[in-house]
Amino acid sequence: MKHKPFLPRASAWARPIHGLHVCLLLLLCVALPGRAATFTLPTDGSTVVGHLQVVTADSRNTLLDIARHYDLGYDDITLANPDVSIWVPGEGTRIVVPTEFILPPRPWVGIVVNIPQRRLYYFPRHKAKEKATVVTVPLGIARPGWPTPLGSTKIVAKEKDPSWVVPKSIQAEHRSQGEANFPDYFPPGPNNPMGMLALETGFPAIFIHGTNRPWGVGMQVSHGCMHLYPEHAVELFSRVPVGTPVRIINDPVMVGERDHQLYLSVSAPVNEYPGDQESLMVRAIDAVYAFRKQANTAEIDWDRAREAVKAQRVLPVPVSVGAPTLDEILASLKPEPYAFEPYGIEANDALPPGAPRPPAAAGSPEPAAAP
Template identity: 70%
Template sequence: MLPTDGSNIVGQLQVVTADARNTLLDIGRHYELGYEEITLANPGVSVWLPGEGTAIVVPGKFILPPPPWTGIIVNIPQRRLFYFPRRTGKQPATVVTFPIGIARPGWPTPLGTTRITGKHKDPAWFVPKSIQAEQHSQGELDFPEYFPPGPNNPMGMLALETGFAKIFIHGTNRPWGVGMRVSHGCLHLYPEHAADFFAQIAVGTPVRFINQAVLAGARDGQLYLSVFEPVDGYPESQVSLLAQAMDALAIHDAPVDWKRVEQAIDAKRVVPMPVSVGAPSLDESLARIQPAQYDFEPYGIEANDAMPPDMPRRPVTDAPAAP
């Protein structure tokens, strides 16, 4: 649910104890986190072999993007999508959030407001000439001009078309890239999230793409700051992170510990960091959390395609192509 007390923070931090079977990426995907979120929250922990008994921070606490909270908001540096469903009746306002893969350097996603203009199940992908040329320049001389529908399609099994030309929110056949800079302007979802999200979204849903590298939040009388690596290709990325932090915190009427603000900026603390004067530090807060044992099966190599885990993995060959 959305906060009703003036807060703009949702979710909670957790700590789990790794086992010998799972990678850090397995744990992140299970808790609906992307690559950068789970790795930056656990500096010094091996991505592939976290180690039996290692305490893993699960950064499931998020500062919401700036309002208005309607439709879909994608914050590119945060590498996260937020969906604010329309309220019906007396139901409380809610928010759904997913990690996303974002554009690689040189292919920036447009900023601004648009809408969902189409929904495509089992899309085909006709590769644009510009992407073909890029792949050829990188030595992929046999890169296909066309990908048929199916689990090996880079667009995944489900795609939402936006009003920005050739910009889709879609699944992916390389789910371990979610949270990285992997696309040519589109936004990539884990296949299971694409399936869930696709079912909820109607054509006409408003979409807003923003570039907010610093987010300030408030909860229970405390101020928090999240800082993300700026994404190049946007004018806002030239503004210093300290200046962005000052602007973000200016709307909150509470004393700020500016030394902590500088620490958050220097460390690119994606986990919301307490910056109120006298507040417990992030490390102190994490130390109070009792770790839970992570005891889930790894996703395995068979989950590394466009199908949601545990679904039939047969290709679809007769579906219409997405434009």
């Protein structure tokens, strides 16, 4: 059944502003290397890419530092490590890094966003004799009451260093929460909730854009737009052409196959779309049977499948009879020390880490919740 796209109750406009900021963003697009997770697409019928990793924390980094380094969001890292402190993991603590992903249903073309998974997949065109790849990054998704439209559209424009004219409905929301002086306009710059690079979709007022609150990536934070880490915004902006197809789906249960073993990944429903109240187990059963009509996989261990649905840990879980359990797989992984520097407070705005920072303009508004 096709869902009629939801038209948001608010509008936001991105307007290109020429000058210093545009020059800076052009420099970023050319000079800063992309680091979004990129995988070669399987050619053997598999639909799972990447592999789980385990690291040991040091005393300097939070779970969110580790997540960002490995192109993961808040939900990814916290659900994979439910018993670990977000802010003080503890020296030597084993951290599961869930860098294994079940790809969205075909067609693998353009951009596919899976809202419950809080993840974007970009399938760039490739030349003959080159291997096809997929780029995947985490997203901040819409908060309750502001659902992102489902369905197919395309990238209709790319905006360097947009400004944000705040819709009256969003102004009213903030003022009802006690923010009496919430601005009605944000100029371009590191404190702009639209970020410094934005991809405009064909859905009214819906953008895929950077953010001045990157630590919210992986959470429900927006008014319908999809938020990227600033460094991912740079990479996608430079690679995604206008006209790229965009498909936005609502699949909390993902089924995949690797080496004839079936995997199940289950995310919490966002409870904003028709059918979200349906039992996740019913969804899992339907998804498994539909997948097995097209793939030759081993028999299903339904006890494991029920455990995977109940846990909702996001990680792909092997659910075939005789396959190693997730716990056995994780126990077999040799942990590597995580010895990277923390991102620091300077990485908590709309500029990518390491980018030159322009001087703050007088009277610039404080960071704010994004569209």
